[in-house]
Amino acid sequence: xxxxxxxxxxxxxxxxxxxxxxxxxxxxxxxxxxxxxxxxxxxxxxxxxxxxxxxxxxxxxxxxxxxxxxxxxxxxxxxxxxxxxxxxxxxxxxxxxxxxxxxxxxxxxxxxxxxxxxxxxxxxxxxxxxxxxxxxxxxxxxxxxxxxxxxxxxxxxxxxxxxxxxxxxxxxxxxxxxxxxxxxxxxxxxxxxxxxxxxxxxxxxxxxxxxxxxxxxxxxxxxxxxxxxxxxxxxxxxxxxxxxxxxxxxxxxxxxxxxxxxxxxxxxxxxxxxxxxxxxxxxxxxxxxxxxxxxxxxxxxxxxxxxxxxxxxxxxxxxxxxxxxxxxxxxxxxxxxxxxxxxxxxxxxxxxxxxxxxxxxxxxxxxxxxx
Amino acid sequence: xxxxxxxxxxxxxxxxxxxxxxxxxxxxxxxxxxxxxxxxxxxxxxxxxxxxxxxxxxxxxxxxxxxxxxxxxxxxxxxxxxxxxxxxxxxxxxxxxxxxxxxxxxxxxxxxxxxxxxxxxxxxxxxxxxxxxxxxxxxxxxxxxxxxxxxxxxxxxxxxxxxxxxxxxxxxxxxxxxxxxxxxxxxxxxxxxxxxxxxxxxxxxxxxxxxxxxxxxxxxxxxxxxxxxxxxxxxxxxxxxxxxxxxxxxxxxxxxxxxxxxxxxxxxxxxxxxxxxxxxxxxxxxxxxxxxxxxxxxxxxxxxxxxxxxxxxxxxxxxxxxxxxxxxxxxxxxxxxxxxxxxxxxxxxxxxxxxxxxxxxxxxxxxxxxxxxxxxxxxx
Numbered sequence: 001x002x003x004x005x006x007x008x009x010x011x012x013x014x015x016x017x018x019x020x021x022x023x024x025x026x027x028x029x030x031x032x033x034x035x036x037x038x039x040x041x042x043x044x045x046x047x048x049x050x051x052x053x054x055x056x057x058x059x060x061x062x063x064x065x066x067x068x069x070x071x072x073x074x075x076x077x078x079x080x081x082x083x084x085x086x087x088x089x090x091x092x093x094x095x096x097x098x099x100x101x102x103x104x105x106x107x108x109x110x111x112x113x114x115x116x117x118x119x120x121x122x123x124x125x126x127x128x129x130x131x132x133x134x135x136x137x138x139x140x141x142x143x144x145x146x147x148x149x150x151x152x153x154x155x156x157x158x159x160x161x162x163x164x165x166x167x168x169x170x171x172x173x174x175x176x177x178x179x180x181x182x183x184x185x186x187x188x189x190x191x192x193x194x195x196x197x198x199x200x201x202x203x204x205x206x207x208x209x210x211x212x213x214x215x216x217x218x219x220x221x222x223x224x225x226x227x228x229x230x231x232x233x234x235x236x237x238x239x240x241x242x243x244x245x246x247x248x249x250x251x252x253x254x255x256x257x258x259x260x261x262x263x264x265x266x267x268x269x270x271x272x273x274x275x276x277x278x279x280x281x282x283x284x285x286x287x288x289x290x291x292x293x294x295x296x297x298x299x300x301x302x303x304x305x306x307x308x309x310x311x312x313x314x315x316x317x318x319x320x321x322x323x324x325x326x327x328x329x330x331x332x333x334x335x336x337x338x339x340x341x342x343x344x345x346x347x348x349x350x351x352x353x354x355x356x357x358x359x360x361x362x363x364x365x366x367x368x369x370x371x
Numbered sequence: 372x373x374x375x376x377x378x379x380x381x382x383x384x385x386x387x388x389x390x391x392x393x394x395x396x397x398x399x400x401x402x403x404x405x406x407x408x409x410x411x412x413x414x415x416x417x418x419x420x421x422x423x424x425x426x427x428x429x430x431x432x433x434x435x436x437x438x439x440x441x442x443x444x445x446x447x448x449x450x451x452x453x454x455x456x457x458x459x460x461x462x463x464x465x466x467x468x469x470x471x472x473x474x475x476x477x478x479x480x481x482x483x484x485x486x487x488x489x490x491x492x493x494x495x496x497x498x499x500x501x502x503x504x505x506x507x508x509x510x511x512x513x514x515x516x517x518x519x520x521x522x523x524x525x526x527x528x529x530x531x532x533x534x535x536x537x538x539x540x541x542x543x544x545x546x547x548x549x550x551x552x553x554x555x556x557x558x559x560x561x562x563x564x565x566x567x568x569x570x571x572x573x574x575x576x577x578x579x580x581x582x583x584x585x586x587x588x589x590x591x592x593x594x595x596x597x598x599x600x601x602x603x604x605x606x607x608x609x610x611x612x613x614x615x616x617x618x619x620x621x622x623x624x625x626x627x628x629x630x631x632x633x634x635x636x637x638x639x640x641x642x643x644x645x646x647x648x649x650x651x652x653x654x655x656x657x658x659x660x661x662x663x664x665x666x667x668x669x670x671x672x673x674x675x676x677x678x679x680x681x682x683x684x685x686x687x688x689x690x691x692x693x694x695x696x697x698x699x700x701x702x703x704x705x706x707x708x709x710x711x712x713x714x715x716x717x718x719x720x721x722x723x724x725x726x727x728x729x730x731x732x733x734x735x736x737x738x739x740x741x742x743x744x745x746x747x748x749x750x751x
Binding site: 004005006009010012013014016017020027030031033034035037103104105106107108111117118120121122123124125126129130133134137138309310312313315316323327331337338341344345348349352353 | 410411413417420421424425428569570571572573574577584586587588589590591592595596599600603604605606607655680684685687688690691698702705712714715718721722725726729730733
């Protein structure tokens, strides 16, 4: 048992608290005086005022008359969109590069190593500006768009993806499919007449997929009309650059996590599986990876959180995420420096807490029990 | 479960344990063929993979080298001299001084040279493998050196002309920000780590709140806070230099990360050590300073170096709040109407500089880690 703190220390901590409170009070007092001098007030009432500016990229409807609160939502969704895209692609590539790092093939192994070392030792901001200014801005104009197999177009205005046009009433279907996907793991554990539903739950997403495909009317390919590209879903170059920057940077870190987690799986597991006659890929995918995935959950969590926080770097290429819109445009329009920064910080703290809580819950369910 | 860190070489030689099966010592070409067969062509899949990778390399590397070196222009002094298809290194050559030290006056550059020399002199004994009183040298590096360097760089005393911090820039600014941040963040991080383990509730809650607050928000918001919010909290008429505000923001932010690294080390020191120290009659601070911290810090030195690499990379973020660091200088130079369209050259150059600095530090951290592990397991 470690010793109890002395009485002096116990009193000391309250003195510390008192000093902290006094300093805090003085700061707030100064803020009030400074704001009064500029005849401004502190408050969040501005959130209900109409914003009157355009947001270049939004995934929900946006009009000039909408309020600053709606701006917050639009920005938040843009942040979540690029983060989600980055997390999915970085995980897949990270898994691939991490496995490459352990390949028996010398060339594959060292290519992965070079990639990881180069990416980890250059600033992420530099990588994002490189993708935007040196690569995407140097692309040809819409007239000489690069054709990518599958009907994709790439030019200086962005990346154009074929659009799926749904039959009437089809707009609800993607949401239904999403719900089916979310419900699947829960259905998996459900019991019907004391028997687990188990793999039959897969019928849910399969049915949703069939329904979705059945209701596609036609595929609309992007095409050049005059000087512009019409049709398809345009992905702005800002989003592409930020996505590439976030993905590649996180891939290098996740690959190292994958490598160390695979190596942390007890060697006996690998040897036992080999001696049972399983082939190398089977050993990897059936025996080693499922255990390694559980080991890497806590480290992956912190990488994902880093990625979400790094999405603010999109400000440098003017991707309208919550930071760029709020700490940039809204701050300039309203002059509410303190409020906007507090809001952005609060949003990130909340995302952080919710995400960690979810991942901790997930980790506690899948973590390997140590004997 | 803590992931095991395996040294790079150990991980990189799965084929190594087959060595024992090779009959007799082979030499020359036979040995090379053996190596190739084992490492590149051991099976059909492997051969296919090797060929695929070779094709990819053939597709990527020659054009890249042609651009970098073969077709590049190095001689000359203006945009018009860049006629080839390759990189236009003339641009970098012309702007080199702003990339490295911003607008520091040319006739005062000897001061930078002296500071660089001092830095090497102060860092050398800290990095040497066999140094006695390493703690003392670390202390000097983090206190005496920044003071000396600050006086030399800013001037205004002892006949040295004053150089405004607005004229500091480029890589030099990155190094200054990183250095001062490290000097501030390590002591603050240690205090926070101790605070987080304290038995005094007020101190513990304050430390946890402080650490989690900074770790929960992006660095960019913290920098913006320092740039636009902090002036509002200062009394009227008081103004603090923009660079100093940015450095304070960096320090607070990185102290939280340092604290978590140090906490990992504190947890690695067995409780018996503290108990034994207390039973000898030592006070709390004596136990921490003489028993717990020396052991904890030894374990976490590689982690701290990794933190330093991260924060050095992060210094490029000051570009966004308008300070002209290396990336900022490159961005500014790219907007020069005489040198348009040279983004690739500028960013490749920046990447190479950052890579050299960061890779050096990461390699050092890995070597330290191996040394620490060797000490902990009692030699191999």
